[in-house]
Amino acid sequence: MNRAAAAVGGRINAVFFCPHTAEDQCDCRKPKPGMLQQIIDRFEIDPEDTPVVGDSLRDLQAGAALGFLARHRD
Numbered sequence: 001m002n003r004a005a006a007a008v009g010g011r012i013n014a015v016f017f018c019p020h021t022a023e024d025q026c027d028c029r030k031p032k033p034g035m036l037q038q039i040i041d042r043f044e045i046d047p048e049d050t051p052v053v054g055d056s057l058r059d060l061q062a063g064a065a066l067g068f069l070a071r072h073r074d
């Protein structure tokens with residue numbers, strides 16, 4: 001994955017994942033925003049200046065819960 005990103009000029013700074021199951025009822029399973037909060041804390045980012053990209057609505061719901069930048073492309 002890192003090599004694929006580098007081949008097109010990208011860089012992956014970290015990989016976050018939820019190690020829990022739905023039964024654990026953790027706060028890092030999307031659409032809950034806990035994992036994005038971990039990213040905010042680790043990189044000290046301002047969510048209002050940071051876009052969220054996801055492959056499902058729940059990814060964007062997690063971002064919206066913390067005020068991440070939402071952009072709509074026509």
Ligand SMILES: [Zn+2]
Pocket residue numbers: 018019020021026027028029
């Ligand atoms: Zn979790």
